[in-house]
Amino acid sequence: MTYADFMQRPKRRDKAATRAALLDAARLRFARQGYDGTGVREIAGDVGVDPALVFRYFESKDRLYAEAVHTELPTGLASGRPLTDLAATLLHDVVFADWEEFDGEHPLLVMLRSSGRAAVRDRLRQEICEGYLKDFTERMGGDNPALRAELVGALLLGLGVMRSLAGTPALADAGFEETRELVTRVVAALSEEGPPAAG
Amino acid sequence: MTYADFMQRPKRRDKAATRAALLDAARLRFARQGYDGTGVREIAGDVGVDPALVFRYFESKDRLYAEAVHTELPTGLASGRPLTDLAATLLHDVVFADWEEFDGEHPLLVMLRSSGRAAVRDRLRQEICEGYLKDFTERMGGDNPALRAELVGALLLGLGVMRSLAGTPALADAGFEETRELVTRVVAALSEEGPPAAG
DNA sequence: AAATTAAGTCATCGGTCGATGACAAGAGAC
DNA sequence: GTCTCTTGTCATCGACCGATGACTTAATTT
Numbered sequence: 001m002t003y004a005d006f007m008q009r010p011k012r013r014d015k016a017a018t019r020a021a022l023l024d025a026a027r028l029r030f031a032r033q034g035y036d037g038t039g040v041r042e043i044a045g046d047v048g049v050d051p052a053l054v055f056r057y058f059e060s061k062d063r064l065y066a067e068a069v070h071t072e073l074p075t076g077l078a079s080g081r082p083l084t085d086l087a088a089t090l091l092h093d094v095v096f097a098d099w100e101e102f103d104g105e106h107p108l109l110v111m112l113r114s115s116g117r118a119a120v121r122d123r124l125r126q127e128i129c130e131g132y133l134k135d136f137t138e139r140m141g142g143d144n145p146a147l148r149a150e151l152v153g154a155l156l157l158g159l160g161v162m163r164s165l166a167g168t169p170a171l172a173d174a175g176f177e178e179t180r181e182l183v184t185r186v187v188a189a190l191s192e193e194g195p196p197a198a199g
Numbered sequence: 200m201t202y203a204d205f206m207q208r209p210k211r212r213d214k215a216a217t218r219a220a221l222l223d224a225a226r227l228r229f230a231r232q233g234y235d236g237t238g239v240r241e242i243a244g245d246v247g248v249d250p251a252l253v254f255r256y257f258e259s260k261d262r263l264y265a266e267a268v269h270t271e272l273p274t275g276l277a278s279g280r281p282l283t284d285l286a287a288t289l290l291h292d293v294v295f296a297d298w299e300e301f302d303g304e305h306p307l308l309v310m311l312r313s314s315g316r317a318a319v320r321d322r323l324r325q326e327i328c329e330g331y332l333k334d335f336t337e338r339m340g341g342d343n344p345a346l347r348a349e350l351v352g353a354l355l356l357g358l359g360v361m362r363s364l365a366g367t368p369a370l371a372d373a374g375f376e377e378t379r380e381l382v383t384r385v386v387a388a389l390s391e392e393g394p395p396a397a398g
Numbered sequence: 399a400a401a402t403t404a405a406g407t408c409a410t411c412g413g414t415c416g417a418t419g420a421c422a423a424g425a426g427a428c
Numbered sequence: 429g430t431c432t433c434t435t436g437t438c439a440t441c442g443a444c445c446g447a448t449g450a451c452t453t454a455a456t457t458t
Binding site: 032033034036037112113114115116117121124125128129133144146147148149150151153154155156157158159161162165166167168169170171173174178179182183185186188189190 | 231232233235236311312313314315316320323324327328332343345346347348349350352353354355356357358360361364365366367368369370372373377378381382384385387388389
């Protein structure tokens with residue numbers, strides 16, 4: 001049996017597997033190229049099936065995208081840990097973890113790349129605000145905790161962008177521990193009471 | 200003269216003005232919808248001219264985009280000011296300034312929205328690394344200044360994303376001064392020598 | 399006022415897009 | 429072995445895409 005024969009052998013028919021494969025391919029493509037830069041023919045081509053299957057299984061490209069980037073928001077965060085621990089966990093998950101199903105990036109950063117669409121922007125806003133900032137603010141004491149919590153969120157989000165998108169050299173070289181120490185220092189500085197005359 | 204007549208009066212022919220109007224419309228559209236989500240017919244329609252003019256004046260959609268998001272990198276940054284001043288300036292320009300020609304966002308954030316395209320990604324990387332991180336690193340003393348400089352950059356970039364894209368409430372309410380005080384505190388914390396046993 | 403140059407328009411090309419419905423073929427039931 | 433349900437394919441639709449070149453019309457020159 002030649003290689004060509006092997007490749008052209010009749011494929012086993014498996015709805016669930018095909019659907020999952022389409023979803024995987026969609027995640028990679030959407031992550032790399034964004035929503036508008038990705039075509040359903042491309043996704044189907046990656047899997048080796050007909051593009052019409054995308055609509056049979058997902059109804060529309062929009063719904064495919066929504067399902068592809070769907071991830072459950074972390075729930076274990078609200079477990080009474082101090083904010084420095086929380087930040088360290090998110091530093092790991094958002095910045096350093098290899099989300100291989102999303103081409104290496106955290107889903108939040110992936111959505112950033114398709115934020116030209118209002119639906120994506122709304123969802124991004126919601127996930128950031130309700131999924132993360134709420135927990136941050138609860139653990140942030142002192143004056144105007146919401147603003148200082150948002151600074152922590154901005155640092156983590158920004159680090160993700162810098163590392164995965166800009167590929168800045170120092171962050172690429174630095175290990176997790178080294179970065180975590182600095183992030184902890186920042187979070188500590190934001191948590192403590194401000195100096196009486198800072199200006 | 201009715202309104203319809205007014206609108207349909209023969210337009211004055213002015214190459215420079217038309218070109219500039221196309222560029223302005225392109226900036227708004229690209230900022231809002233990203234590169235792939237914007238068509239040349241849309242841009243020309245905003246100006247009220249024929250789409251063919253886009254290609255006559257800009258040669259291709261790619262070149263139009265490149266020219267639309269082109270901004271000179273800030274040069275006044277390298278003037279011996281301390282890093283806290285630098286950060287405050289960039290906080291103002293990147294996060295709080297209203298870049299009305301880009302629908303309110305800083306061009307770096309606009310490019311983020313089209314970062315599905317490799318050319319945009321490369322340019323974003325270059326502008327961040329050469330335009331900002333270099334100055335940051337020079338002014339950052341102590342051990343591993345490059346990494347700590349990137350943390351400052353990440354904070355500023357992240358703040359821009361949070362404010363303009365996620366529209367987080369505290370940042371929207373907070374004035375520039377209030378935020379500047381906190382950013383200054385973070386930069387100071389990153390600048391000073393770390394604690395001997397940080398873990 | 400005629401001629402020349404420049405600005406803007408029009409029709410159109412080849413290609414791709416998301417989406418649809420009719421159809422072919424493999425899998426399991428009997 | 430045949431029937432039936434499911435899985436996947438094919439052809440195609442209408443719309444839009446970026447891009448091109450011929451053409452019309454306004455402004456300028458002579």
